[in-house]
Amino acid sequence: xxxxxxxxxxxxxxxxxxxxxxxxxxxxxxxxxxxxxxxxxxxxxxxxxxxxxxxxxxxxxxxxxxxxxxxxxxxxxxxxxxxxxxxxxxxxxxxxxxxxxxxxxxxxxxxxxxxxxxxxxxxxxxxxxxxxxxxxxxxxxxxxxxxxxxxxxxxxxxxxxxxxxxxxxxxxxxxxxxxxxxxxxxxxxxxxxxxxxxxxxxxxxxxxxxxxxxxxxxxxxxxxxxxxxxxxxxxxxxxxxxxxxxxxxxxxxxxxxxxxxxxxxxxxxxxxxxxxxxxxxxxxxxxxxxxxxxxxxxxxxxxxxxxxxxxxxxxxxxxxxxxxxx
Amino acid sequence: xxxxxxxxxxxxxxxxxxxxxxxxxxxxxxxxxxxxxxxxxxxxxxxxxxxxxxxxxxxxxxxxxxxxxxxxxxxxxxxxxxxxxxxxxxxxxxxxxxxxxxxxxxxxxxxxxxxxxxxxxxxxxxxxxxxxxxxxxxxxxxxxxxxxxxxxxxxxxxxxxxxxxxxxxxxxxxxxxxxxxxxxxxxxxxxxxxxxxxxxxxxxxxxxxxxxxxxxxxxxxxxxxxxxxxxxxxxxxxxxxxxxxxxxxxxxxxxxxxxxxxxxxxxxxxxxxxxxxx
Numbered sequence: 001x002x003x004x005x006x007x008x009x010x011x012x013x014x015x016x017x018x019x020x021x022x023x024x025x026x027x028x029x030x031x032x033x034x035x036x037x038x039x040x041x042x043x044x045x046x047x048x049x050x051x052x053x054x055x056x057x058x059x060x061x062x063x064x065x066x067x068x069x070x071x072x073x074x075x076x077x078x079x080x081x082x083x084x085x086x087x088x089x090x091x092x093x094x095x096x097x098x099x100x101x102x103x104x105x106x107x108x109x110x111x112x113x114x115x116x117x118x119x120x121x122x123x124x125x126x127x128x129x130x131x132x133x134x135x136x137x138x139x140x141x142x143x144x145x146x147x148x149x150x151x152x153x154x155x156x157x158x159x160x161x162x163x164x165x166x167x168x169x170x171x172x173x174x175x176x177x178x179x180x181x182x183x184x185x186x187x188x189x190x191x192x193x194x195x196x197x198x199x200x201x202x203x204x205x206x207x208x209x210x211x212x213x214x215x216x217x218x219x220x221x222x223x224x225x226x227x228x229x230x231x232x233x234x235x236x237x238x239x240x241x242x243x244x245x246x247x248x249x250x251x252x253x254x255x256x257x258x259x260x261x262x263x264x265x266x267x268x269x270x271x272x273x274x275x276x277x278x279x280x281x282x283x284x285x286x287x288x289x290x291x292x293x294x295x296x297x298x299x300x301x302x303x304x305x306x307x308x309x310x311x312x313x314x315x316x317x318x319x320x321x322x323x324x325x326x
Numbered sequence: 327x328x329x330x331x332x333x334x335x336x337x338x339x340x341x342x343x344x345x346x347x348x349x350x351x352x353x354x355x356x357x358x359x360x361x362x363x364x365x366x367x368x369x370x371x372x373x374x375x376x377x378x379x380x381x382x383x384x385x386x387x388x389x390x391x392x393x394x395x396x397x398x399x400x401x402x403x404x405x406x407x408x409x410x411x412x413x414x415x416x417x418x419x420x421x422x423x424x425x426x427x428x429x430x431x432x433x434x435x436x437x438x439x440x441x442x443x444x445x446x447x448x449x450x451x452x453x454x455x456x457x458x459x460x461x462x463x464x465x466x467x468x469x470x471x472x473x474x475x476x477x478x479x480x481x482x483x484x485x486x487x488x489x490x491x492x493x494x495x496x497x498x499x500x501x502x503x504x505x506x507x508x509x510x511x512x513x514x515x516x517x518x519x520x521x522x523x524x525x526x527x528x529x530x531x532x533x534x535x536x537x538x539x540x541x542x543x544x545x546x547x548x549x550x551x552x553x554x555x556x557x558x559x560x561x562x563x564x565x566x567x568x569x570x571x572x573x574x575x576x577x578x579x580x581x582x583x584x585x586x587x588x589x590x591x592x593x594x595x596x597x598x599x600x601x602x603x604x
Contacts (some may be wrong), residue, residue: 282452287545
C-alpha cells in the first residue's frame with residue numbers, strides 16, 4: 001500500500017471513533033430520559049416491587065451513583081460490548097442482536113443488489129427511449145412505487161402471490177421442520193427471500209431508475225458520445241459500455257448513503273413477513289416494552305451504518321485515487 | 327401579484343403537478359370536511375364485522391364492526407396533520423441551524439455540521455421508533471420524533487444556500503451600512519434561500535406521512551386516534567379472509583403521498599426554473 005493510501009485509510013478509521021462515542025453518549029442520554037429506570041421495571045416484573053427491594057436493585061446496577069459515574073460505567077461496558085440484559089428474555093442484548101443480524105444483512109444486501117441492478121437496467125432503457133411511450137410508462141410506474149408504503153406493498157404481495165396464486169411463501173425464512181441442508185437449504189431461504197427482498201427493494205428500484213435515467217441523459221450530451229457515434233458504434237454498445245460506466249457514479253454514491261434508510265425499511269418489511277432479523281426484534285421489543293433491547297438495537301444498527309459508510313468510502317478511495325489526495 | 331402569476335404560469339406547465347394539486351385538494355377537503363359531513367365515530371361498533379364494501383356501509387366494516395369510511399376520513403386528518411406539522415418543525419429546526427452554520431462558518435459551522443452528520447448515521451426510522459416508544463405514543467411525540475429524524479437534510483440544504491449568499495455584494499452592502507446579523511439572515515438572505523427549501527420541505531410532508539403510517543402500523547400511533555397505518559395494522563391479521571380491509575387505507579396513503587410528491591415537483595419547476603434541466 002502506498003503511503004498516501006495508508007494515511008487515507010488511517011484517517012478514515014480514526015474519524016469513526018468520535019462518531020461511535022457520540023452514538024453511545026446519545027444512547028445513554030435516551031436511556032436516562034425514559035420514565036422509570038431498569039430497577040423499577042425489573043422489580044415490577046419480579047412481583048415484589050417494595051421500595052427496599054427496588055433500592056437494592058438500584059445499588060446493584062449502580063443507578064444510585066452520580067450521573068457522570070453512571071455514564072463512565074455505561075461507556076466502559078460498551079467497550080466490552082456489554083449492552084446489558086434484555087429485561088424480559090433474560091438474555092444478554094448483544095447475543096439477541098448478533099443472533100438476528102445475519103438475517104437482516106441477507107435481506108438488505110439482496111434488496112439493494114436487486115434495486116441497483118434492476119434500477120440501472122430500467123433507467124438505461126428509459127433514457128434510450130426518452131420522451132417515448134415506454135419512457136413515460138416507466139416514469140409513471142416509478143412515481144407510483146415511490147409513493148407506496150413498503151409494509152403495505154408487502155401485505156398486498158402476500159395477498160397476490162401467497163393467498164390468491166399460492167406460489168410463494170407468505171413469511172418466515174425457511175420451511176419449518178423441513179430440515180434442509182446444503183444447497184437445498186440455500187434454495188429454501190432464497191425462495192422465502194423473494195417477496196421480502198422485492199418489497200424492500202422496489203422503493204429503491206424507483207429511486208435508482210430515476211437517477212440512472214437522469215444521469216444517462218446527462219452523459220449522452222457529452223462529446224465522447226458524439227465521437228462514439230461518429231465512429232459508427234451501435235447505440236447498444238454506446239449505451240451499455242461507454243455511457244453506463246460514466247453514468248454509474250451517482251447511483252453508487254446514493255446506494256452508499258442509503259444504508260441507514262434501508263435498515264429502517266427492513267424493520268417494517270421484516271415485521272410483515274416474519275423475517276427473523278433485527279427489524280422483527282424491534283417489533284418484539286416494542287410489544288414487550290423492552291427498552292434496553294430497543295436501545296441496544298439502535299446502537300448496533302447505527303454502528304453498522306457507520307461501518308458500512310466507512311467501507312464504501314474506503315472502496316471509493318481505492319477505486320478513485322483522486323479522493324485519497326483530497 | 328405578477329410574481330404569483332409567473333409562478334402559476336410555470337407551475338401549470340407541469341401537468342402532473344396540476345393533477346397532484348387537484349388530488350391533494352380533494353384529499354384535504356375529505357379530511358377536513360369528511361368527519362363533519364359523515365359524523366360516524368370511527369371507534370364505534372356500528373354493524374356486523376367483515377361487512378363488504380358497498381353493502382350496508384360505503385367501505386364496509388372492519389374486524390370489530392367499525393365503519394371503515396369513518397376511519398379513512400378521520401385517519402386522513404391525523405396523517406395530514408402529523409405530516410404537515412412534522413415537516414414544518416423539521417424545516418424550522420433545519421433552517422435555523424443551517425442558516426447559522428452557513429452564515430457564520432468556522433467553528434459553529436463545524437460543530438453544527440458534525441451534529442448533522444451524526445444524525446444522518448443513525449437509522450432514522452429506528453430512532454423514530456425508539457423515541458416514540460420511550461415517550462409514549464401521542465400526536466405530539468410522533469410529530470416530534472419525525473421532526474427529529476428529518477431536520478438534518480434541511481439543515482444541509484439551508485447551509486449550502488447561506489454559504490452561497492453570504493459573500494454576495496448585496497450582503498456586503500448590508501454589512502457596510504451596519505445592519506445587524508439577524509436582520510441580514512432573516513430579512514435579506516432568507517427570502518433568496520427559501521425556494522429550494524420550500525420544495526424540500528413540501529416533499530418532506532410525503533416522507534413524514536409514510537413514516538407516520540409505518541409507526542402506527544407497528545402500534546406506535548396515538549391510541550385515541552384512528553390513522554391509516556393503524557387501520558392496516560388491524561387488518562393485517564385478517565389478510566387471508568378480508569384483504570380489502572388492508573388495501574383501502576393503503577391506497578389512501580399511496581394517493582396522498584403521490585399527490586404531495588407531484589405538487590413538490592411542480593413547486594420545484596415553478597420556484598427554481600434555472601435548476602430545471604432533467
